[in-house]
Amino acid sequence: MKPVSNHGPDPSGSSEDRAGRGIPEATVARLPIYLRALTLLAERGVATASSEDLAATTGVNSAKLRKDLSYLGSYGTRGVGYDVEYLRYQIAREIGLTQDWPVVIIGLGNLGQALANYAGFGTRGFRVAALVDNDRARVGEMYGGVGVRHLDELDELVRERDVSIGVLTTPAAAAQPVADRLVRAGVTSILNFAPAVISVPAGVDVRKVDLSIELQILAYHELRKQVAGSMGAATLDLDDMVARAVGSP
């Protein structure tokens, strides 16, 4: 047992034991949650934790948690649980948090400033390596100990400071052109806070965080709760609205 580790680029689509490698995307998205829980437990001095324990504090099904962890390897001891510190390190390594990642924040508006000042950044393996804005009036301002530079210097900054992750906090209209510049400068991962869809070449990862979208999803369910609360009558009202609206397209 114990495949030790199935790293290395999938050499073939053959009937290899574990399918190539590659941890499922859904699992990758949960690893940071486990990591945080483990860090918390470690700080409290807890030495070992069972999958049930971890499941309880992370809000995931324990079977799912075990399967997630099994993708990393066979850490954990049957009948006992997982060694908190050991597992914590393994996850951190898998995510790449044993190194620290220089990050550039672009767009020092409300949100950009807030992120730049966010302390919890460094404690998690990320470092604000540069702040960039298109407004020359902002150049020179300091946030979290880092000075703002102009967008024109982006290429130079990215190269100098070996930045591979960009955080996009510009207005929607600027998102795509700035994303293009980021990619050209050599950034290969973008966290997009701008309320706009950006398109990037293959090989560049984009993740999107959108306040409005999240609120709208909540609103959708909220509306259903309200309708359900006032029962059938309201339901008919909704249908009526549809019928009326359908009138003249």
Next chain:
Amino acid sequence: MKPVSNHGPDPSGSSEDRAGRGIPEATVARLPIYLRALTLLAERGVATASSEDLAATTGVNSAKLRKDLSYLGSYGTRGVGYDVEYLRYQIAREIGLTQDWPVVIIGLGNLGQALANYAGFGTRGFRVAALVDNDRARVGEMYGGVGVRHLDELDELVRERDVSIGVLTTPAAAAQPVADRLVRAGVTSILNFAPAVISVPAGVDVRKVDLSIELQILAYHELRKQVAGSMGAATLDLDDMVARAVGSP
């Protein structure tokens, strides 16, 4: 054809035509994206758009987009496309953006302040109805035209202003107790920006936005890109690290 609208609580698990109702969660998450694209098109004076057009601007597969829209009803004209303004309204109605949603923001730290000042809030059907913080030194400060009140007044504010959505921007340690208070006050949807898992009773929706997690997911893929770039050697190094670490658990 045209089921008109399949609203109302699923009366049974029977073999009813369309499964009860309920738009798939994945679709709900995309509706806001379509809505934004349609609003943009409407502003530009575009009257109709095909599923291909919309797919291009939203970055979604056109078949998926059509299927998504079909859950709302049979808006759209074969051979022509969708009437931009009409579809926009239908989606807005489905999400519940024809009314406006009072929102309370709790925790006026960096992020809370940024959100409170965020203008794009109101334009999308949401209104900052109240700002609340636990620090009495902050009480009275104004952000985006709204004054900060103390956490103790939460119940009263929520009731008075008919708030059903809470935005949680407190430190991690405060997240759970504050969430409990929100729920007790009558809030049934929470957008959680705090880096902590919160548990709430059934019937309350929680969505989580977590900067660190997003960055860590990007870092994971970034690490793989780098390893792939320097080929097999680095891969072996990783395995070596595992082997060494396995030494003394």
Next chain:
DNA sequence: AAGAGCTTGTGAACGGGAGAACAAAATCCG
């Protein structure tokens, strides 16, 4: 030393969403 009691790791069943493909409808054009 053997059995009892936990807890992990995983095989298998299941459900939901993604994408391809196509039939049905609407318009356009000759």
Next chain:
DNA sequence: CGGATTTTGTTCTCCCGTTCACAAGCTCTT
């Protein structure tokens, strides 16, 4: 007026992720 063209709505298939259930393996007790 009929056929060509466009584009929707929908069916079908596949794949990924979740969950159940259980054998394998570790520890502790007697």
